Amino acid sequence: MNETLRHIRSCKNLLIGGIITLVIMGVAVLAPFLAPYDPINQADLLRSEEPPSYTFLFGTDIQGRDILSRVIYGARISLSIGLIAQCMNSLIGVLLGLTAGFLGRWWDDLIMGLTNVMLSIPALVLALAIMAVLGPGLFNVFLALGFTNWSFSCRITRSQVLAARSLDYVTAARAIGYGRVRIMLTQILPNIMGPILVVATLGVAYAILMEASLSFLGLGAQPPTPSWGGMLSTAREQLFTAPWISIFPGLAIFVTVLGLNLLGDGLRDVLDPHTTRRRR
Amino acid sequence: MVAFAFRRLLQFIPTVLAISLIMFVLLNVLPGNAALMAAGAQDRGMDAKYVEQMLKRWDLDKPLYIRYLNFIENLARGNLGRSFLRGENVGALVLARLWPTLRLALAAMLIAVGLGIPLGFLSALRQGSWLDALSMIGAVSGVSVPQFWLGLLLMFFVSVRLELLPTSGYGEGGLAHLVLPALTLGAGYTALLARTTRAAVLEILKADYVRTAEAKGLPRLAINAKHVFRNALILVLTTAGLQFGSMIGQTVIVEKLFSWPGIGSLLVDTIFQRDIPVVQGCVLLIILIFLVVNLAVDLLYALIDPRIEY
Numbered sequence: 001m002n003e004t005l006r007h008i009r010s011c012k013n014l015l016i017g018g019i020i021t022l023v024i025m026g027v028a029v030l031a032p033f034l035a036p037y038d039p040i041n042q043a044d045l046l047r048s049e050e051p052p053s054y055t056f057l058f059g060t061d062i063q064g065r066d067i068l069s070r071v072i073y074g075a076r077i078s079l080s081i082g083l084i085a086q087c088m089n090s091l092i093g094v095l096l097g098l099t100a101g102f103l104g105r106w107w108d109d110l111i112m113g114l115t116n117v118m119l120s121i122p123a124l125v126l127a128l129a130i131m132a133v134l135g136p137g138l139f140n141v142f143l144a145l146g147f148t149n150w151s152f153s154c155r156i157t158r159s160q161v162l163a164a165r166s167l168d169y170v171t172a173a174r175a176i177g178y179g180r181v182r183i184m185l186t187q188i189l190p191n192i193m194g195p196i197l198v199v200a201t202l203g204v205a206y207a208i209l210m211e212a213s214l215s216f217l218g219l220g221a222q223p224p225t226p227s228w229g230g231m232l233s234t235a236r237e238q239l240f241t242a243p244w245i246s247i248f249p250g251l252a253i254f255v256t257v258l259g260l261n262l263l264g265d266g267l268r269d270v271l272d273p274h275t276t277r278r279r280r
Numbered sequence: 281m282v283a284f285a286f287r288r289l290l291q292f293i294p295t296v297l298a299i300s301l302i303m304f305v306l307l308n309v310l311p312g313n314a315a316l317m318a319a320g321a322q323d324r325g326m327d328a329k330y331v332e333q334m335l336k337r338w339d340l341d342k343p344l345y346i347r348y349l350n351f352i353e354n355l356a357r358g359n360l361g362r363s364f365l366r367g368e369n370v371g372a373l374v375l376a377r378l379w380p381t382l383r384l385a386l387a388a389m390l391i392a393v394g395l396g397i398p399l400g401f402l403s404a405l406r407q408g409s410w411l412d413a414l415s416m417i418g419a420v421s422g423v424s425v426p427q428f429w430l431g432l433l434l435m436f437f438v439s440v441r442l443e444l445l446p447t448s449g450y451g452e453g454g455l456a457h458l459v460l461p462a463l464t465l466g467a468g469y470t471a472l473l474a475r476t477t478r479a480a481v482l483e484i485l486k487a488d489y490v491r492t493a494e495a496k497g498l499p500r501l502a503i504n505a506k507h508v509f510r511n512a513l514i515l516v517l518t519t520a521g522l523q524f525g526s527m528i529g530q531t532v533i534v535e536k537l538f539s540w541p542g543i544g545s546l547l548v549d550t551i552f553q554r555d556i557p558v559v560q561g562c563v564l565l566i567i568l569i570f571l572v573v574n575l576a577v578d579l580l581y582a583l584i585d586p587r588i589e590y
Binding site for chain 2: 113116117120121122123124125128129130131132133135205209212213216217218219229232235236239240243246247249250251253254257258261262265
């Protein structure tokens with residue numbers, strides 16, 4: 001009974017998370033058709049800080065731009081940063097984890113040592129340090145996020161490889177004379193994709209949050225680029241006169257990250273029923 | 281126990297060295313530009329003589345490895361160098377900000393432990409109830425909500441609308457200014473602890489020793505308090521320690537939002553000024569706090585779990 005309930009619930013996570021994620025992706029792709037106004041060039045100082053109305057559903061910002069349009073276009077930035085940064089992280093993490101687990105010895109020690117050091121630096125602080133050197137800007141955010149969060153992918157890949165290494169199918173592949181690279185890429189990797197995918201999904205959510213944080217601090221996308229975090233960076237000063245400026249971009253971040261987190265949790269429950277309750 | 285503590289302390293040193301190396305290389309790959317900018321060399325039209333003088337003054341004309349060795353030597357003496365911009369001692373600058381950050385982090389942790397652990401415990405005992413459903417929805421939301429947005433909302437409703445608490449600042453160091461930043465910082469941590477506690481308790485409720493206790497006819501309360509709670513706590517403590525570190529990282533955002541005079545807001549301000557020695561000091565101090573907390577958790581872990589022998 002309990003198992004059935006849990007199964008239904010995990011499917012529910014997957015379903016809700018998947019729908020939210022698809023909708024946000026759709027919004028990002030169709031932004032030019034959905035947005036009622038131009039997100040950047042529609043500035044009209046006569047309509048500055050107008051509260052939500054039928055003309056401007058989410059209100060306008062201090063320069064009179066439509067917040068709804070800016071939120072819609074913001075989906076493009078958040079999603080592309082999240083996806084690209086996590087792709088880089090997954091690529092690095094999987095490559096290092098795969099080789100560390102399969103080759104072992106000093107390489108494994110080195111990679112694990114590096115992973116542990118990376119894990120002992122708070123991710124945001126590391127990203128900030130990189131931004132301090134590179135300077136503010138969207139492209140630098142890609143670099144700061146794409147190279148700093150691979151340790152989880154690396155660890156999960158390595159542990160999966162260690163478990164798979166002694167299984168029959170690997171021995172069989174060896175027996176028929178497959179090389180190491182071929183075994184790693186064509187035999188082991190496809191079999192451990194599940195957990196890697198789960199970590200990657202949660203990683204996208206994390207990267208989106210980090211981008212929003214960096215942009216909020218003024219280090220990410222520079223104005224007038226419509227980035228959700230960036231839209232909130234000056235919102236505090238307008239909290240008294242125009243509180244709606246604070247509400248909608250933040251809501252967009254929240255819903256997107258929530259969707260991806262639910263999707264990741266759901267994927268984990270479905271792909272990996274045994275470890276469901278162990279991690280986290 | 282003493283031997284374990286000693287061994288654990290010894291492991292501490294290479295980690296700190298590795299981190300200091302990574303951070304040093306990272307922050308010093310650009311040869312001197314930051315120092316020149318901070319010293320206003322651009323305003324003087326990059327006068328070659330002035331540039332040379334500045335590089336010499338900050339030791340930036342020496343090779344990287346010598347600078348790193350100097351840096352380590354100074355670090356061992358507790359000397360973090362001087363600010364490019366103000367020439368002040370970085371150590372003093374950073375340490376002055378330590379207490380506000382620690383105060384904020386501790387208050388947030390207090391909220392998280394006081395709220396998250398009981399909530400997770402109750403949800404697990406009443407699995408499937410409305411309380412469970414509600415607190416788990418809260419837990420997923422708490423992990424997904426951007427902190428600066430939560431802070432803005434709290435600021436708007438509590439300070440602007442209800443005028444209950446000050447919007448931002450440090451005040452005289454009283455509690456009124458601490459409440460909102462601590463709530464903002466603690467929300468995600470509370471959610472995580474609730475989730476971890478719930479998972480741990482559910483796991484333990486299935487354990488043999490709980491069934492034995494039930495079979496002995498112990499009252500439910502005694503089983504829950506003595507057997508379930510204490511064992512769950514061991515699992516929760518690990519997460520709590522690890523997550524405390526990421527929370528220390530998050531103080532940067534909360535401090536900036538609430539104009540809190542801690543290490544985080546100093547870090548952000550100096551990043552914009554490209555005052556690399558101060559950035560370096562802030563980053564190292566934050567990481568050091570994280571490492572010390574983890575060390576403390578490890579030692580505590582050994583202390584409360586009698587099964588672990590070292």
